[in-house]
Amino acid sequence: MQAQECSKLDPRIRRTRHLLQDSLRHLLEEKELEEISVQDITERATLNRATFYAHYTDKFALLEEMIRVNFLQLLEKRNVRFDGTCPSALRAVILAVCDFLVDFQPSISTRQHQFGPFLQTTVIDQVRIVLLDGFQRHPVNMRASAEVIAATTSWAIFGAAREWASDSKRVPPEDFVSLALELIGPILATVA
Amino acid sequence: MQAQECSKLDPRIRRTRHLLQDSLRHLLEEKELEEISVQDITERATLNRATFYAHYTDKFALLEEMIRVNFLQLLEKRNVRFDGTCPSALRAVILAVCDFLVDFQPSISTRQHQFGPFLQTTVIDQVRIVLLDGFQRHPVNMRASAEVIAATTSWAIFGAAREWASDSKRVPPEDFVSLALELIGPILATVA
């Protein structure tokens, strides 16, 4: 059901998944997730409904992949690698989450029922993986296991970013990231 | 190789042909037709080269269909039916050809080698068919066979429209059509 080096995958599969993701993206601009049926998605994608089930178990799986891929593409585009525990690496990750939320969730207030939680868990999980990957490639002494640090940090980042993004009179993202960094940085500060 | 009620055609076939036509359309905005290979077309369409040959014999066949479909869609959109020999029906046809040339051939001077002749024969042939179809559904006495009248008229329309379209200081299309109508109308005037 999953990735397998997106690049060397059958073009028909890539195209089909892309069509489904595009379809859902557009439908979400018109309707709530609850109002969107698999039928709707495949119709707009000019695909058969049975084909959908060959790729995803339900619309939530599609949404999950969509969010995940989009977020990773944003990181990729900005060359965010988390190659160390220096503040600048963390800064880039936080900024990416902030910008992603603004892009992807333009009407956060109207998207509370099923969409919000999905975005949340998916983004947090990706951030967690990015952090964990960074810790493993650049090991440092820490007050707790890398897993706990990564989990705590990723939730903190999302929580901060979400609060900022939902503020109608929010400050510029760069300014906010500096503030967030002061709060979040200490979580992964190495022992003296 | 051909249509078969576009609507009840396998979606995969419709999608493939649409992708190929889109691809060629975009490539023509960057290169000359001579510089475009089947390889280029299928690459941009994310299709296999062999698939191209399952649909078209060569890039000219693709171009032919592309022009034909686009022109017919323009007629469709304007509800041009040529339901009679009255001047207004002919006016609509001439106007459609004028607008199509302006849309489709923005840089006529740079497209002379292979592209121009193809556009030409394809559009003329479609106009001829539209006229012939109109004659058959609304028969009238004429000075010559419907075939000869239709052929002569279609070439005259294209010739006039092309001359107008290639004029950098051309008058508005509506004005030109009135003039063209005076020249072309007499071709299909019925006997007294």
Place this chain on the structure above:
DNA sequence: TATATAATGTTGTTTACACAACATGTGATG
């Protein structure tokens, strides 16, 4: 309660596409 409507999943068969391989042709460069 019955029943209509609509969505979800699943299955088997048919058709279209991907791909590698090969033959052929053509122009450029040594």
Place this chain on the structure above:
DNA sequence: CATCACATGTTGTGTAAACAACATTATATA
């Protein structure tokens, strides 16, 4: 002339998508 690079067509085999059909579940409506 050789040969390198590249484009055109074609073929056989494997895989993905289309489609109809069916069972299931849920939500209305009479």
